[in-house]
Amino acid sequence: MPAHILVVDDEPDISALVAYHLARESYRVRTASSGPEAIRATEVERPDLIVLDLMLPGMSGLAVLEELRRRPETLDIPVILLTARREEQDRIAGLRLGADDYVSKPFSPQELILRVGAVLRRVQQAPPVVKGGKVVRVGPFNVDSGAARAQVEGRDLDLTPTEYRLLMTLMERRGRVQSRRQLLEAVWEVTANIATRTVDMHVQRLRSKLGDEADWIETVRGFGYRFRNEPPR
Template identity: 40%
Template sequence: MTKPRILVVEDESGIADTIQYVLATDGYQPVWCATAEQAMAEFQAQLPALAILDVGLPDRNGFELFKQLQALPGGADVPMLFLTARSDEIDRVVGLELGADDYIAKPFSPRELVARVRTILRRSNGRAPAAAAAAPAPVVPFAVDVEKRQIRYYGRPLELSRYEFGLLRLLVHKPGRVYTRDELLAQVWDDHSDSFDRTVDAHIKTLRAKLKAVAPNVEAIRTLRGTGYALAEDLPPAP
């Protein structure tokens, strides 16, 4: 059985050696790159099952590398995890808003990193990116432009507040994935300690109203009572 190939982009050799060791011990095939240029070449040569990207690379910002990898053929199907020495919340928010699957700050437990890798791959059904790229993509009537901070719904641009954009973008990224209110607060709000569950509920309510204005008969956002919210997986291709 072919071992899942994990691209490790980390300029500190000591940290990279540790990551490679624990990944190999857990049954993965790590491929180490010390620079963004090397990562681009390896990524194009063979799509990995997952990429671990250090934010502070010597030749390019890790967030910029993420966007460039995502733009490559099949890149959008590769789950990615950010690794950084900085623990600022803004880095975590930027990484998640870009579309990363997870984020871990140094210093970290190597076993925790492997556990997160395992969880991400299990969440993506363990499919190799090449196989996922070959399969027809599910029809989701949303188009997200992160740089313009704009979301189109059935072709129509939505007028969204900052937090409405963050909420909808997160839900659209993983259709069917149920997010608790605490998760939504932590991933969308700057200082979620000052926010409450009803803050999420209020923003979901206004989001639903804006979606209904475009497609009155479509229930795009599902409520799981006592749990949280999810984007419906079976949205029609046209309202």
Template identity: 45%
Template sequence: MQKHILIVEDEPAIRDMLAYALRKGDYAPLLAADAREAQERIAERVPDLILLDWMLPGTSGLELARRWRRDALTRDIPIIMLTARGEENDRVGGLEAGVDDYVVKPFSARELLARIRAVLRRSRDDDDDGSVQVGALRIDGAAHRVFADLDGASHPIQMGPTEYRLLHFFMTHAERVYSRTQLLDHVWGGSVYVEERTVDVHIRRLRKTLEPHLLDAMVQTVRGAGYRFSASA
């Protein structure tokens, strides 16, 4: 089935170029020039992936990404940020807002399509994940949900798709230490486009989602080696 990709870009020429590249790649583009139009497109049809420009009129792409990650309807949709900002702090800011990847302008259609395929492949792999429990943390693979089983009750934990993949890998490989490079290979699929710093950003995001349930200490830093997931603090 053809994948639908929402393009949120205010420059008509760039928007048309992106739509053309997507059609050549056998994707169905949905077009929006700003946050309002993006919400309208999503209400009409939830896309399989979103290409989101950093600079938009009214609401920035960064704020829009944060908003979508808080919304039950959109929190699991992969987002690729389109940006002219190449500085590391800007890229980290996008990752911390919940985007799955970024493409720095100018970029080729070939690079864009490669990244889209990689992100969609990682998203599709999530659907094959089973259920697992370590300590008080539990993943319901069929429902694609995470719970903290505390005080005789199950408390849902909301997190983005990358944090979900990272947590699932940790929980199915508990008590073992993995370097950043190893985590990139296992969780991101060894994509050449992802930097090691990306792992640190998503580790921080994962810990932040676990912190309200006092479970963040399960994600442990092993100095000079990498990270480990353990039920014992």
């Protein structure tokens, strides 16, 4: 069965545009124009992915996302946010609530289709368990690809599959600056020439889970990110 996508937007022209391009890619598409309608739609048929506008009547997109993550039957449905460029704080809040990606308005339908495909591929994959996999140790960090486990100071990290792949990639390439393009290709499997802050947002979320050891991931301004070889000062 083709993936079922729920598109939630109160602007009929945008809903129709998104639905048209998704249907061209053979996705099954359903639309909703408000927050409560979106929640009801997930109760009728559980979607494989939700494209969710933040500015909705009656119930904001953030409130919808929070409700989805609260319910056991919908907590793991991947969500891509549609946001206006000025809503940076809302984007950050959405990613902290568990959104998987975001696309800024005005947006390219081709970019949205690429994002939908990439997110579906990621969530359909289990964390990368490798038979006889290797263990990577750097400072207080220990990542075991055979057990799909990441630890810091002996404490298990509660990471999403994407965060796990991001940490593993940075640790394997420690000491070397990784551009956003390189990380998109290695972690998200996106090779198209698109502008995105997805990498930045996920690095921020990963750092928040590393606690006192967050500074092991260094921002190299104008270039990207680097996992340190030596403890940060």
